[in-house]
Amino acid sequence: MNLTLMVKLMPTTEQHQALLETMERFNAACNAIAEVVFEHRTANKIRLQKLVYDRIRKEFGLSAQMTVRAIAKTCEAYKRDKSIKPTFKPHGAIVYDQRLLSWKGLDRVSILTLQGRILVPIVFGEYQAARLKRIRGQADLFYRDGTFYLAVVVDVPEPPQGSPKEFLGVDLGVRNIASDSDGEVFSGAHVNGLRHRYARIRQRLQKKGTKSAKRLLKKRRHKEARFATNVNHRIAKLLIAKAKDTGRGIALEDLKGIRDRITVSKAQRRTQHSWAFHQLRSFIEYKARLVGVPVVLVDPKNTSRTCPSCRHVDKRNRPDRDHFRCVACGFAGPADTIAAVNIRCRAEVMQPYAV
Helix, strand or coil: CEEEEEEEECCCHHHHHHHHHHHHHHHHHHHHHHHHHHHHCCCCHHHHHHHHHHHHHHHHCCCHHHHHHHHHHHHHHHHHCCCCCCCCCCCCCEEECCCCEEEECCCEEEEEECCEEEEEEEECCHHHHCCHHHEEEEEEEEEECCEEEEEEEEECCCCCCCCCCCEEEEEECCCEEEEECCCCEEECHHHHHHHHHHHHHHHHHHHHCCHHHHHHHHHHCCHHHHHHHHHHHHHHHHHHHHHHHCCCEEEEECCCCHHHHCCCCHHHHHHHHCCCHHHHHHHHHHHHHHHCCCEEEECCCCCCCECCCCCCECHHHCCCCCEEECCCCCCEEEHHHHHHHHHHHHHHHCCCEEC
C-alpha cells in the first residue's frame, strides 16, 4: 500500500530563497513549454524534448534532468484537457526524482537548486518517522504559506484482511459527523459552530477590504480546513481501533453523488458543501487497510427510515432529524444510531459493495 507523507523543510534564509527562485524559474519554463505543446498539439515527451530542450536549458538555466521534469509536468497537464493551453502558477509543485534529490539519513535532504545542491534539515512527526525508511520513487516539493514541504510516497505492507461475520455500522452526517451502531456519537456541533464563526470573520474582513484585512484573510485561509481534517483523522482512528479490538469490520453507506441527490435551503448550503464525508470515508478506508480491518459499502436507501426491529419502512418512522419511532411496532431511539444499526445489518446480511 502506498501512502503520501508530508515532510517539512527547515531551510536557512539563503536556502529558502534558492528554493523559491528555483520553483519560480521551473514553472516559468513549464509555461514556455506549454506554448509549444499547445501550438503543436502534442503530449509526446520525446518529440517535445527535440523541440524545446536546448532552448529551455539556455533561457531558464535549468539542469538537464530538471528540464526533463518540466517537459514531463507540462505534458501531463496537457493530457488532462487538450482543449486548453495549460498554465502554471509561480509556486506550483516541482517533481524531484532520485537524480535531483537524495536523503541524508532521517534529518536532512540534499536537493538541487539553480545555485547547485543544498543540504536542508527536515522535521516530521512520529507517524512519518516510522515510515520514512520505506520511501519509494520521487518526491514533490510544495510551497504553502511561506513554508516548503516534501510530499513523499512510502510503501507500507498491508496485513491480510479477515472475513468477520460482524460489522460496526457507521452513519455519516452533518450535525453528527459519525454515529456508530454501538451508540457512540461524534458530534459535529463544534466543527459546524467554528465554520459559521470563520464565515462571519471572512465576511467582515472581505467587506473591510484594507491591506491588513487581506493579510489576515490570507493567514487564516487554511485554518478551518486543517481543523476539520484533524477532527476526521481522530474520528477515523477511534472507529478503526474499536472495530479491530472487537474483531469486526466497518460498514459505511455508499454516499457517492449524495450532493447531487439532496436539496437544502439556502441557509444550509454552506454547511452542506462543507460536509467532508468523503475525506472521513477515505481516512477510515486507508487506516483500516493498515491494520487489516475490512471496510464494506452498503446501499444507503432508507437506512434512516427502516425499523431494525420489525423491518417496517416508512417516512413517518422519522418524525424529525434526531428521533426515530416506528409507526408499526413502536421501536424508538436516536435516529443516527438507528441508521448505523441498519447499515450494520445490511453489511452482515446483504451482499455489500466492494471498496
